Amino acid sequence: MPLTRKSPAVEKIFVGDLPKYMGKRVVVHGWVVVLRRSKALRFLVIRDRTGTVQTVHRGAADAVDIDVISPESAVRVTGLVREGASARFGRVEIEVEAIEVLAWAQAPLPLDQNAEPDMRLDHRYLDLRSRARGFIFEIQTTLEAAIREFVLARGFVEIHTPKITAGGSESGAAVFEMPYFGQTACLVQSPQFYMQLAMAAGFDRVFEVGPVFRAEASVTNRHATEFTCIDVEMSWIDSHEDLMHLEEGLLRHALSVVREIHGADIERYYGVEIEALDSEIPRIPISFAHELLDRSAAEASSRLTHRAEQMLSKYAQEQYGHSFVFITDYPAADRPFYTMEEDAGPGSGQLTRSRSFDLLWRGIEVTSGCQREHRYDRLRAQAMKAGLESDTLARYLDTYYLDMFRYGCPPHGGFGIGLNRLLMTLLAQQSIRETSFVFRGPGRFVP
Amino acid sequence: MPLTRKSPAVEKIFVGDLPKYMGKRVVVHGWVVVLRRSKALRFLVIRDRTGTVQTVHRGAADAVDIDVISPESAVRVTGLVREGASARFGRVEIEVEAIEVLAWAQAPLPLDQNAEPDMRLDHRYLDLRSRARGFIFEIQTTLEAAIREFVLARGFVEIHTPKITAGGSESGAAVFEMPYFGQTACLVQSPQFYMQLAMAAGFDRVFEVGPVFRAEASVTNRHATEFTCIDVEMSWIDSHEDLMHLEEGLLRHALSVVREIHGADIERYYGVEIEALDSEIPRIPISFAHELLDRSAAEASSRLTHRAEQMLSKYAQEQYGHSFVFITDYPAADRPFYTMEEDAGPGSGQLTRSRSFDLLWRGIEVTSGCQREHRYDRLRAQAMKAGLESDTLARYLDTYYLDMFRYGCPPHGGFGIGLNRLLMTLLAQQSIRETSFVFRGPGRFVP
Structure with a gap:
């Protein structure tokens, strides 16, 4: 040898x-x-x-x-x-x-640049080989890491809450149910209940990045039956202003990191510039928003339609030069029962305002948040007023949800950021399908 | 005024x-x-x-x-x-x-230090106010952040894979099923299929921290029906040795960060010292493990029982002074069909070995991993041999799983770390209930 x-x-x-x-x-x-x-x-x-x-x-x-x-x-x-x-x-x-x-790759490939959307989702492993499509998830990685960096630096604890639950959301609609050892459980629509449990447990400030589930049959470019939500919850706040301030700082940091690392490539691939978010996000109270909408177009519902959201974003862009806008202070009647209500002024004929907000970005709602009612008696009264005592959820609500507020639950509130929608807007994508690694919608649970 | x-x-x-x-x-x-x-x-x-x-x-x-x-x-x-x-x-x-x-807190409190386990889980928001119990999740936060830091520095992409799926695991057992718009879907037992999809899509290296679901009725101190898994998948590996090397580095980094930040408090609260993990984790091929077990006690099954795991950990501690031990090279027949088999030597009478490993820590399995078979023909043959062609999963397997390997899927492999078990061992807790923020087991899906 x-x-x-x-x-x-x-x-x-x-x-x-x-x-x-x-x-x-x-x-x-x-x-x-x-x-x-x-x-x-x-x-x-x-x-x-x-x-x-x-x-x-x-x-x-x-x-x-x-x-x-x-x-x-x-x-x-x-x-x-x-x-x-x-x-x-x-x-x-x-x-x-x-x-x-x-x-070896077999020939021919089952997919080309002009493939139909469903074909693309069926062969997502090939679809994502396109640089512009796969790169989205590297950007997601950077975005998430920056958000984590921001909250971890402020003492937030990362938790993993259960996705299988008994109920406890404000309504039985749009929930996936499943058999669970002879009983019926369901999948969480939001981790909010468990974020609140963490507040009652004295965790002070927590966040979670995880899946949420909505059994909605609606097929739009922004809905999915399963998506990733970034939820943040914080104790000892004075009002929802504290939450908006936190979210603004979080987004400012995250966008600046994404801009620094990927800005040039994002412009090259998607033709969008990442904003610096260096001025304060404007806040529009919903009552004023409705005046604006009445002036520009008839909007019957007190809840915002997608079209109304687009108009308000347009207004914020024109008036304040800002692509983000907080819509605040929704009437309590339009928000879930757990939302904290403002004490109504004496003799006020106004609808009771709540300490709530949504965040719109370029016409799309990317966040919903509020201060939660943490005082047992008021919360119970609000649940009753909302008709929850006759709901099938009543027993659960009484045993597990309201219970948390009996023993010194601090004032708190939080918000959830839809990660896929945030990415969709950030990268000017046509659909949430592009910013979901593997999309889930009505009828689509494969691959 | x-x-x-x-x-x-x-x-x-x-x-x-x-x-x-x-x-x-x-x-x-x-x-x-x-x-x-x-x-x-x-x-x-x-x-x-x-x-x-x-x-x-x-x-x-x-x-x-x-x-x-x-x-x-x-x-x-x-x-x-x-x-x-x-x-x-x-x-x-x-x-x-x-x-x-x-x-205000109502009196009396429904819980004291001596409360029964089920009472504690029912009132988890009060249970976690105990410093020793709540602190676990601050340690979890540090541990996870350190693991993320390690993989992000190596170019890993963080993905969020769907939890609702059609099937595709190696067996129909222990799966939660649910109605999905007139069809039947199930909850993922492991994100592995989707991690592999990322490899076929050219993501090169990915990780996910997310929930997995097991419909197992077993009630032990280490099982849960829902828990958090850290999954890592990597392309272009030469063998499972690359994966063990990666995991060793990851754990070394994570433990050293936890030790630095919380070491003193962990000793104070839980009486355990965090190891430095500065020597290489010993590797014991399963064939040698069985010889050891035969010598020390009769172990009929070729799979390791929990007792066998405890004995092997004890052996590693005595022989190598190490609380971790990799058990490697399981017979292909004992591992799922997608595990890569070693080419058998000519005329070898031995069982075909597979490129697989488990990681035991102080007698508890905290990780399972392997190089996956990425060559379409071999993978198909292995699926047939495992009897999957007659399985109800056959259609799904053929349409979605095997499909991914037809068009240039790179060699790859990965492993999953059970986060709750890892924490349980790290902090010498008696049960996974203590290291689950809100525990899920058979019959327990509240609060």
């Missing part, structure tokens, strides 16, 4: 890092984009998550029959990093020493 | 930060632990998440009838921070200027 020296370990790197390895031997992994041939050479363009590179292959130096390699096959390439011969394929290229197909 | 000057804004602070505010006026919020009286003074001990402080109250200077205040009421105290008069109540105390009861 000849005396051989083991070759030095070759570093596995990302394509995006190639310029740092000029003149070195490296290993890259990726998918075959295209193969071009000349008489003596083969040019194989390889793509990974971080970029594409042209590899140059001389002759038939190894076992793989390079001429029959199919697009989207997964390959490992070992070679020398050198300056690119053609400007068209980037500043660097790899002179191939060895190439290995780790997984 | 007299000319008044608005008092300077008073800072709201945590009790734990009081020593930094000596001589200053502050606001603290918390719960009443105990009230003591002398003729002219009232001493109220207040507790928040960060500590307890004695407040000293002279006379009846404000509206609250302090003498009737009940334990666990939530209060706001404004006062001057000064040196404590008695060593027993800490170095600082607050001389009260104003005190306000924000929420």
Whole structure:
């Protein structure tokens, strides 16, 4: 056996890092984009998550029959990093020493750029290979990490609340039910009850990033039956103003981090500029909002329709130059029973206002929040007024929900940010389907 | 109206930060632990998440009838921070200027230190006010943040996979089913399928922290029907060794951060020292494990029982001085069909080994992982061999699962860490109930 020296370990790197390895031997992994041939050479363009590179292959130096390699096959390439011969394929290229197909792609592919939406969702693993589509989840990662950084720095505790529950939301509508060891349980529509449990337990300030479930049959570009919610809950607040202030700071930080890390690529891929959010988000009380809407168009309902949300965003943009706007102080009658009501002035003929808000961004509601009523007697009275005593949830409410407020539950409140909607707006996507890793809607629970 | 000057804004602070505010006026919020009286003074001990402080109250200077205040009421105290008069109540105390009861606690409390486990779970919001119980979730927050820091620094993408799914796990057992718009869906037992989808989509490396669901009726101290799993999946690995190496680094980092931040308090509250994990985790191939078990006790099954896990941990502690141990290379027949098999040597009479591992810590399995088979033909053959072609899952498997491997799915693998079990072991807790914010088991889906 000849005396051989083991070759030095070759570093596995990302394509995006190639310029740092000029003149070195490296290993890259990726998918075959295209193969071009000349008489003596083969040019194989390889793509990974971080970029594409042209590899140059001389002759038939190894076992793989390079001429029959199919697009989207997964390959490992070992070679020398050198300056690119053609400007068209980037500043660097790899002179191939060895190439290995780790997984062949069958041909033809079941998907192309013009595939129907349902086809795309059925083959999401191929759909996401498109850089613009997969990149969304790297941005999501940065956005979430920045939000966590902000709340962790302020002493928030991250909790994981149960998704299987007995009930306890304000209404039985739009809940997924399931058999649970001979009883009927349901999936949470919001972790709010459990965030409040944490407040009653003295956790002071908590957050959760997790799934919520809505059994709504509505098919719009912004609804899903399962989506990711970022919920924040905080004790000892004076009013919902504290919550809006917190959320504003959180978004300011998160957007600035996303802008710094991905701003240029986001403009390139999606044609949108990330805002600095350096001025205060305007606040419009709902009563004034209705005056505006009456002036511009008849809006019958006291709740905002999607069209009304779009008009209010437009107004905030024109009046304050701001794409965000808080709509505040909804009438108590329009909000869930647990919302704290303002003490009505003496003899006031006005509807009772509540300490509540929504946050609109470019016409889409991305957040709903409020100060919760934490005083047992008032909360109980509000539940009664809302007719919950005759509800099937009454027993649960009385035993588990109201109970929490008997033994020194601090004043508190919170809000939930719909992560998929936030991303949708951030990246100017047409549908929440694009910003859900694997979308769930009525009738769609595969793959 | 007299000319008044608005008092300077008073800072709201945590009790734990009081020593930094000596001589200053502050606001603290918390719960009443105990009230003591002398003729002219009232001493109220207040507790928040960060500590307890004695407040000293002279006379009846404000509206609250302090003498009737009940334990666990939530209060706001404004006062001057000064040196404590008695060593027993800490170095600082607050001389009260104003005190306000924000929420009265009814008496008697429904829970005391000796309450039965079920009572404690029913009133979890009071149970968690015990410092030793609530602190677990601050430690969880630190642990998770450290794990995230480790994987984010290595380019991992954080994803949120659907919890409602059609099926696709290796077996129909222990799955929660639910009606879904006229069809039957189920809750995921593991996000693995979707982690693999991310690999097929070219995400390269992903992680998720989220709920998983097991409809198991088993009532032990380590089982729950819903728990939090940290799942990690990585492409272009050479074998399961790469995964064990990754997990070892991840745990080393996470434990060192937890030790640094909470080490002293963890020893104080739970009597356990956090290990440095500075030596390599020993690896025991399952074939050798069985020899050990045969020697020490008869173990019929080729799968490890909980007792066998405890014995192997004991062995690793004695032989290698290590509380962690990887059990590796399970026979393919004992692992799910998607596990990659080692190519059997020619004429080998041995069982086919698989590229799989479990991680035991102090006798408890906290992780299971493997390299997955990524080559379509082999994976299909393994599914057939496992009898899945006649399973009700066959159609789903064929349409959605196997499909992902047809078009250049890279070699990959991953592992899942049960967060609640990891915390249970870390803090030497008797049951996973203590390390679940709100526990879910057979028959328990409230509160």
